[in-house]
Amino acid sequence: MKILITGAAGLVGGHLARRLANAHEVLALKHSDLDITDREAVRRGVIDAMPALIMNCAALQVDDSEQDLVKAQAVNVDGPCFLAEAASEVGAEIVHFSTQYVFAGEPLERAPYTVNDEPYPVNVYGRTKVAGEAAVRGACAHSYIVRTSWVYGSGKKSFLCDVHHDLRAGKKVRAIDDIWSSTTYVEDLIDRVMTIRSTGQYGTYHVVNDGICSYYEFALEAGRFLGLTRQQIDSLIEITHERDMNRIAVRPRYTPLRCLLSEQVGLPPMRDWRVALAEYVRA
Ligand SMILES: NC(=O)c1ccc[n+]([C@@H]2O[C@H](COP(=O)([O-])OP(=O)(O)OC[C@H]3O[C@@H](n4cnc5c(N)ncnc54)[C@H](OP(=O)(O)O)[C@@H]3O)[C@@H](O)[C@H]2O)c1
Numbered sequence: 001m002k003i004l005i006t007g008a009a010g011l012v013g014g015h016l017a018r019r020l021a022n023a024h025e026v027l028a029l030k031h032s033d034l035d036i037t038d039r040e041a042v043r044r045g046v047i048d049a050m051p052a053l054i055m056n057c058a059a060l061q062v063d064d065s066e067q068d069l070v071k072a073q074a075v076n077v078d079g080p081c082f083l084a085e086a087a088s089e090v091g092a093e094i095v096h097f098s099t100q101y102v103f104a105g106e107p108l109e110r111a112p113y114t115v116n117d118e119p120y121p122v123n124v125y126g127r128t129k130v131a132g133e134a135a136v137r138g139a140c141a142h143s144y145i146v147r148t149s150w151v152y153g154s155g156k157k158s159f160l161c162d163v164h165h166d167l168r169a170g171k172k173v174r175a176i177d178d179i180w181s182s183t184t185y186v187e188d189l190i191d192r193v194m195t196i197r198s199t200g201q202y203g204t205y206h207v208v209n210d211g212i213c214s215y216y217e218f219a220l221e222a223g224r225f226l227g228l229t230r231q232q233i234d235s236l237i238e239i240t241h242e243r244d245m246n247r248i249a250v251r252p253r254y255t256p257l258r259c260l261l262s263e264q265v266g267l268p269p270m271r272d273w274r275v276a277l278a279e280y281v282r283a
Contacts, residue, residue: 007058036079105252153186
């Protein structure tokens with residue numbers, strides 16, 4: 001299958017491009033290769049490539065979106081719409097990634113969010129991702145919207161991606177203990193997305209590892225898998241709080257996900273987040 005990937009230098013796009021190249025003809029386009037906000041370039045690129053599947057991994061991240069509404073609209077809404085229009089024009093399917101940040105994250109300890117829960121984003125990123133989903137659905141009937149959450153894997157600088165490296169090196173880390181979500185190992189995300197695509201069931205999916213944790217619990221578990229003692233863990237991990245982070249964009253506090261559509265098509269829940277994290281720590 002010919003697959004066109006946008007945002008291919010990012011965490012998800014980079015892993016997708018490497019993994020899928022083993023079995024497919026992959027056209028991995030970084031931001032510098034294709035700016036998805038350029039409607040004509042998108043249309044030309046898609047018509048020239050004639051892919052069977054487009055996977056949009058381009059996005060403007062949370063704080064950047066809060067600081068630049070115009071750019072957030074362009075990257076998270078208009079660009080996905082242009083890609084979906086082009087997919088429709090050439091008869092391709094589209095996978096568009098979205099986020100647990102479409103939800104409000106309140107109250108704490110509520111049931112995991114399903115596709116039946118109304119989005120209620122609390123920041124610009126979430127609002128533009130909701131609008132981006134709608135734009136993709138509207139422009140291409142053959143679309144898979146994949147909401148995922150707290151994705152980690154090699155090759156990106158982030159707390160979830162790096163905490164086990166830091167702990168292994170004996171570096172102190174600060175871990176937030178008052179915000180919870182589902183986590184997603186990027187390798188598991190790719191496996192499940194390709195399984196979903198093979199079902200041909202278009203719709204909105206929630207693709208995450210099973211279970212819920214805070215950043216602090218994630219760090220604790222990483223330390224445990226590294227074989228650190230409780231004393232070592234306690235001396236290396238300093239607890240901090242979301243409310244003290246002074247972030248540019250507010251984060252929803254409690255956003256675990258559950259996938260009704262996967263259940264309907266007979267897919268089991270993905271493996272527990274601890275099992276996935278253990279594999280990442282060992283890799
Ligand atoms: N990572 C997570 O925890 C997480 C959680 C939930 C959902 N998601 C979703 O998963 C998807 C992939 O996220 P990710 O973590 O892989 O993001 P990422 O690492 O930030 O990568 C996004 C990529 O998009 C590129 N990009 C930005 N503007 C672009 C444009 N106008 N045209 C083309 N490319 C552009 C960026 O390139 P430049 O840096 O060069 O601009 C970057 O390489 C996104 O839809 C995101 O909303 C991610």
